[in-house]
Amino acid sequence: MTATIAGQTIEVDAEGFMQKPEQWNRDVGAEIARDSGVAEMTDRHWQVVEFMRNQYLETGNAPSIRSLGKESGVPIKELYKLFPKGPAKLAAKIGGIPKPRGCI
Amino acid sequence: MKRIVILGAGTAGTIMANRLRRLYRSDIKSGELQITIVDQDNQHVYQPGLLFIPFGIYTPEDTVKPRRPQVSDDVRYLQAGIERVEPEHDTVYLDDGTTLAYDVLIVATGTDIAPQETEGLTGPGWRDTMHDFYTLEGATKLHEALQRWDGGRLVVNIVEMPIKCPIAPLEFVFLADWYFQQRGIRDKVEIVLATPLDGAFTRPLAAKALGDLLEQKGIELVTDFNAGEVDGEHGKLMSWDERVEDFDLLVSIPLHMGADFVSRSPGLGDDMNFIFTDQATLQAKVKDNIFALGDATNLPTSKAGSVAHFEAEVLEQNIRRYLAGEALEEGFDGHANCFIETGFNKAVLIDFNYDIQPLPGRFPFAGVGPLSLLKETRMNHIGKMWFRWVYWHMLLPGRDMPGVPARMSLRGKQRVDLPPPERHPVQGGSANSMETDDDSARVA
Numbered sequence: 001m002t003a004t005i006a007g008q009t010i011e012v013d014a015e016g017f018m019q020k021p022e023q024w025n026r027d028v029g030a031e032i033a034r035d036s037g038v039a040e041m042t043d044r045h046w047q048v049v050e051f052m053r054n055q056y057l058e059t060g061n062a063p064s065i066r067s068l069g070k071e072s073g074v075p076i077k078e079l080y081k082l083f084p085k086g087p088a089k090l091a092a093k094i095g096g097i098p099k100p101r102g103c104i
Numbered sequence: 105m106k107r108i109v110i111l112g113a114g115t116a117g118t119i120m121a122n123r124l125r126r127l128y129r130s131d132i133k134s135g136e137l138q139i140t141i142v143d144q145d146n147q148h149v150y151q152p153g154l155l156f157i158p159f160g161i162y163t164p165e166d167t168v169k170p171r172r173p174q175v176s177d178d179v180r181y182l183q184a185g186i187e188r189v190e191p192e193h194d195t196v197y198l199d200d201g202t203t204l205a206y207d208v209l210i211v212a213t214g215t216d217i218a219p220q221e222t223e224g225l226t227g228p229g230w231r232d233t234m235h236d237f238y239t240l241e242g243a244t245k246l247h248e249a250l251q252r253w254d255g256g257r258l259v260v261n262i263v264e265m266p267i268k269c270p271i272a273p274l275e276f277v278f279l280a281d282w283y284f285q286q287r288g289i290r291d292k293v294e295i296v297l298a299t300p301l302d303g304a305f306t307r308p309l310a311a312k313a314l315g316d317l318l319e320q321k322g323i324e325l326v327t328d329f330n331a332g333e334v335d336g337e338h339g340k341l342m343s344w345d346e347r348v349e350d351f352d353l354l355v356s357i358p359l360h361m362g363a364d365f366v367s368r369s370p371g372l373g374d375d376m377n378f379i380f381t382d383q384a385t386l387q388a389k390v391k392d393n394i395f396a397l398g399d400a401t402n403l404p405t406s407k408a409g410s411v412a413h414f415e416a417e418v419l420e421q422n423i424r425r426y427l428a429g430e431a432l433e434e435g436f437d438g439h440a441n442c443f444i445e446t447g448f449n450k451a452v453l454i455d456f457n458y459d460i461q462p463l464p465g466r467f468p469f470a471g472v473g474p475l476s477l478l479k480e481t482r483m484n485h486i487g488k489m490w491f492r493w494v495y496w497h498m499l500l501p502g503r504d505m506p507g508v509p510a511r512m513s514l515r516g517k518q519r520v521d522l523p524p525p526e527r528h529p530v531q532g533g534s535a536n537s538m539e540t541d542d543d544s545a546r547v548a
Binding site for chain 2: 080084085
């Protein structure tokens with residue numbers, strides 16, 4: 001399915017995760033953030049989102065919350081303040097990459 | 105001579121060794137092929153049994169056998185720790201300094217709990233007021249603690265997904281409800297399940313059905329709870345977003361990680377030491393002659409014995425294809441099948457795969473008769489208890505289950521139009537609530 005985000009037609013899944021990371025830009029990210037309850041994206045937010053996105057584009061896998069905490073430069077506690085409830089999931093959504101594969 | 109090396113002689117490795125030995129029996133006899141399996145110890149734990157130890161239903165002795173006799177004598181068995189794998193050189197380095205060269209490597213080293221990864225969890229109170237039941241020692245200590253406990257607030261917490269047997273924490277709280285009723289102190293016990301998930305389970309219909317069951321049994325469900333720190337001295341479990349759960353007794357399902365050697369093996373696994381694995385062929389991403397199955401993989405399906413069993417059927421044929429120079433088959437669909445013990449001699453059965461969530465209906469089971477899906481019955485409980493025999497005598501020897509194919513079948517399942525995703529399924533209405541029923545009469 002598609003959605004119109006920041007004036008662009010974007011492919012998303014049922015939960016609003018982008019399916020084509022190449023359709024992403026910061027305007028798109030900022031609008032997804034607002035819709036997801038993150039009113040304003042600060043530099044710290046972007047630091048996490050960019051790290052997440054780069055990791056995904058390099059390795060094909062989104063990093064876990066633990067490696068975000070160790071390697072993104074933002075400690076886990078702050079991650080939960082920046083991206084309430086599920087930082088890894090929310091940062092992936094804002095960063096325009098598919099939903100991290102939930103494990104069951 | 106072709107050399108197949110299997111790392112790990114747990115459920116997955118043992119099944120794989122026995123299946124490949126049967127497949128290559130004549131090549132082994134003629135010395136054209138050798139299968140070697142490596143494990144660090146000689147204690148095979150029937151892991152589904154660990155759930156029953158805290159409640160005194162099983163003793164530790166009921167769940168353990170030596171590893172060696174579970175593997176065919178035609179398979180070479182080495183007891184050694186694994187230092188690392190070098191995919192580039194097709195070589196396994198063992199702790200004792202020796203090396204194993206291979207043509208095909210199968211990684212089946214499973215996953216273990218890492219309680220030390222959660223701040224405070226292994227500090228004051230560990231194995232006293234804070235326990236696990238995913239290890240033999242933990243389950244045994246928890247049994248002692250439950251016996252001497254006279255009530256208070258019991259918090260069961262899943263630190264982070266993925267975990268082995270993702271329904272075990274639910275089974276634990278269901279059994280705890282039963283156990284405290286038997287002891288006549290249920291009214292003195294608060295039971296809380298705090299989970300990082302947004303419901304009782306990961307898939308909507310099962311989350312709803314199991315959530316309703318929690319409500320019926322008076323068990324509190326706390327969702328989106330990501331445990332960050334534990335204070336054992338004051339009985340406080342804190343989440344990263346600074347919520348606090350007070351406890352008198354904590355049963356933690358700690359973070360799970362793959363085996364240590366994975367972190368020392370270039371390109372083999374992710375930051376949790378789970379093997380990068382193709383979800384349909386079970387080939388490792390790092391190199392074409394490495395394969396993985398069971399809890400060791402990073403696949404988005406349950407970490408459970410049933411999954412290892414279904415994977416083994418697919419992987420046996422893909423190893424044969426690989427050694428014969430044929431293309432691999434994308435044969436694995438994520439099939440999982442679990443009995444969920446719900447207390448009072450009843451259980452729920454679920455059957456699902458990567459794409460199809462647990463559905464209600466009937467599960468055809470040759471020789472036993474249909475079992476109810478997503479519904480509490482006595483017959484499912486009998487199935488669950490019978491499974492221990494099946495495990496040692498059919499599953500580990502690598503025999504196919506009669507009438508249970510590796511690929512999930514929709515036979516007997518009811519197609520359900522999914523409700524729109526609910527954020528907190530357990531707080532919804534009770535339209536789909538599970539009715540208990542006894543279908544043993546229908547099984548002849």
